[in-house]
Amino acid sequence: MKLINILDGLGAYLEMIFRMFVKPQKYSMFFREVFRQMYDIGIGSFGIISIVSLFIGAVTSVQFGNKLMNLGIIPMWWMGGMVRDTVILEMAPTITGLLLAGKVGSNIASEIGTMRISEQIDAMEIMGVNTYSFLIAPKVLGAVLIVPALTTLGMFIGIIGGMISGVLGGYFGQDEYIYGLQDDFNGRYMLIMFIKSFVFPFLISSIASFKGYYVKGGALELGKSSTDAVVLSSIAIVFFNFFIAYFLL
Amino acid sequence: MIEVIGIEKSFQAQRVLKGIDVTFEKGQCNLIIGKSGAGKTVFMSCLVGLIQPDNGQILFDNRDIVKMNHTEKSDLRREVGMLFQKNALFDSMTIEENVRFPLDMFTNMSAFEKKERVDFCLQRVSLMGANDKYPSEISGGMMKRVALARAIVLNPKYLFCDEPNSGLDPQTAIVIDNLIKEITYEFNITTVVVSHDMNSVIEIGDYINFIYQGELWWKGDKKEILKTQNDELNNFVFPSEFMKEIKEVLREGRG
Ligand SMILES: Nc1ncnc2c1ncn2[C@@H]1O[C@H](COP(=O)(O)OP(=O)(O)O)[C@@H](O)[C@H]1O
Ligand SMILES: [Mg+2]
Numbered sequence A: 001m002k003l004i005n006i007l008d009g010l011g012a013y014l015e016m017i018f019r020m021f022v023k024p025q026k027y028s029m030f031f032r033e034v035f036r037q038m039y040d041i042g043i044g045s046f047g048i049i050s051i052v053s054l055f056i057g058a059v060t061s062v063q064f065g066n067k068l069m070n071l072g073i074i075p076m077w078w079m080g081g082m083v084r085d086t087v088i089l090e091m092a093p094t095i096t097g098l099l100l101a102g103k104v105g106s107n108i109a110s111e112i113g114t115m116r117i118s119e120q121i122d123a124m125e126i127m128g129v130n131t132y133s134f135l136i137a138p139k140v141l142g143a144v145l146i147v148p149a150l151t152t153l154g155m156f157i158g159i160i161g162g163m164i165s166g167v168l169g170g171y172f173g174q175d176e177y178i179y180g181l182q183d184d185f186n187g188r189y190m191l192i193m194f195i196k197s198f199v200f201p202f203l204i205s206s207i208a209s210f211k212g213y214y215v216k217g218g219a220l221e222l223g224k225s226s227t228d229a230v231v232l233s234s235i236a237i238v239f240f241n242f243f244i245a246y247f248l249l
Numbered sequence B: 001m002i003e004v005i006g007i008e009k010s011f012q013a014q015r016v017l018k019g020i021d022v023t024f025e026k027g028q029c030n031l032i033i034g035k036s037g038a039g040k041t042v043f044m045s046c047l048v049g050l051i052q053p054d055n056g057q058i059l060f061d062n063r064d065i066v067k068m069n070h071t072e073k074s075d076l077r078r079e080v081g082m083l084f085q086k087n088a089l090f091d092s093m094t095i096e097e098n099v100r101f102p103l104d105m106f107t108n109m110s111a112f113e114k115k116e117r118v119d120f121c122l123q124r125v126s127l128m129g130a131n132d133k134y135p136s137e138i139s140g141g142m143m144k145r146v147a148l149a150r151a152i153v154l155n156p157k158y159l160f161c162d163e164p165n166s167g168l169d170p171q172t173a174i175v176i177d178n179l180i181k182e183i184t185y186e187f188n189i190t191t192v193v194v195s196h197d198m199n200s201v202i203e204i205g206d207y208i209n210f211i212y213q214g215e216l217w218w219k220g221d222k223k224e225i226l227k228t229q230n231d232e233l234n235n236f237v238f239p240s241e242f243m244k245e246i247k248e249v250l251r252e253g254r255g
Helices: A002-020 A027-071 A078-117 A120-127 A131-168 A174-182 A187-213 A219-248 B040-047 B070-077 B095-106 B111-124 B140-152 B170-186 B198-204 B222-227 B231-237 B241-254
Strands: B002-011 B014-024 B029-033 B055-060 B080-083 B158-162 B190-195 B207-212 B215-220
Touching: A002 A131, A002 A187, A027 A078, A027 A131, A027 B095, A078 A120, A078 A131, A078 A174, A078 A187, A078 A219, A120 A131, A120 B070, A120 B080, A120 B095, A131 A174, A131 A187, A187 A219, B002 B040, B014 B040, B014 B055, B014 B190, B014 B207, B014 B215, B029 B040, B029 B170, B029 B198, B040 B158, B040 B190, B080 B140, B095 B111, B095 B140, B111 B140, B140 B170, B158 B170, B170 B190, B170 B198, B198 B222, B198 B231, B207 B231, B215 B231, B222 B241, B231 B241
Parallel strands: B029 B190, B029 B207, B080 B158, B158 B190
Antiparallel strands: B002 B014, B002 B055, B207 B215
16 A cells, blocks of 8 residues: 555656656746756855865864874875765765755745645646746756756865864875875766766755645645655655665766 | 536545536626535636546537647647636736736747736736735735736636635625626636625626536526525525525515
8 A cells, every 4th residue: 555655656756757858838937947946056055065065074084084093004195085085975965965955855845835735836737837847847957957066066165174174183284185185086986976966956856846746735734745855855865875876886 | 608518527436526517608707606615616627627527528619628638738728817716826926027927938029018018907907006016915805906917918718717706805806806897898708707705706797607516506697596496596695594585575676
């Protein structure tokens, strides 16, 4: 019974994805929505991602630093590369993804859900607007376009955070760290980061849109659908994160 | 003209619409009245294709919306305006942007032409000088006016109004009703109004259809309502003892 419900939901979700990718009815209106979405996500999440990345980078560095210092057999300039790879592979894309699942996921679900329960979506449908392509597609496209930039930002700030805490903690000097950053750089890791930073926002925005679009009832259900959106997209992120790592690393 | 033939709709075991046949005339206000839960909103949703009926045909000047796919429906809907029970104004847009939205979406008018058309429609519903306000900043009556202006901005052939009076005081309700009626005549629209609120909406009904327990129970005009012997209709239109007495007095008075 439960399984059937899940499969049903998955089917409806895939149908939504399928319906969303049609030619926009009016390009100017469509791209206005895409840019609005990019702006909202970019400006809205810039601050939180910077702060969190800075401290995650910092704590990564301190923890590695502690371990290596005690071990005493590895040169401390290695730290640059270790922090770099950890940040690129996991911290920047996954932390950004999870943060955005909370912030953007709940925003999108409640925005679309409000439009659903106040009949605004019906009103658009009656006007002849294809609401899948006008309401949902720009959110997904906007998220997929802006999040790689946010992730890249998070990556730089994380690496800088690692340097600041490492230098202040006396684990290495700035020059050593920068030397380590350049050592043995694996371009494949960057590729994996970018794959994640496309896949995660796609999951977040489409799952949140789905939860909002199909909400029924009133304010209570709206709140629940927005929470569901956050929980489901977070689970989807860690799930896909694992598989991307498993198959691509 | 819209012809409805044998529309049926069930939700699980509950038969909400049990085969409704009715015709809505062009250039007229066609009313659908009935108690809460009678199936009015479901019927209206079938008419505009938001709900797929189980059986029957709905012919918009001989085009059956029941058989249409999503794209065909979208095309037909450019000819449809609708006034929603909860107004359904876009709350992230100003009044002007709300009314302009269908023009932005479906026409290639210049900014100037759009502005002219929007102002014309807002003027038609007697709502000027509120262009830059947001829906949350205006009264219920004004929201209805905006919704009506938005519904007519693309010059619809068909206009649907679900409970146009809900949430309005009686005087404002009558103003909105009269607007709907004037616009219907002026632009020769096929208008369908759904309401449970007899007292106000009856004013504007050229044709009145009474839905009772999912069936079309009675049809006629407002003069015939006074004479009707139909118990269910009588109980609906004259629910209180006091109203029943008024009806008796009226009848005797007219001999
Ligand atoms: N989507 C739906 N699913 C199940 N039952 C519904 C649905 N929509 C309406 N109904 C039922 O259909 C009946 C008629 O509802 P409705 O058309 O909204 O009445 P009203 O005449 O007050 O507008 C009600 O009993 C309602 O519970
Ligand atoms: Mg209703």
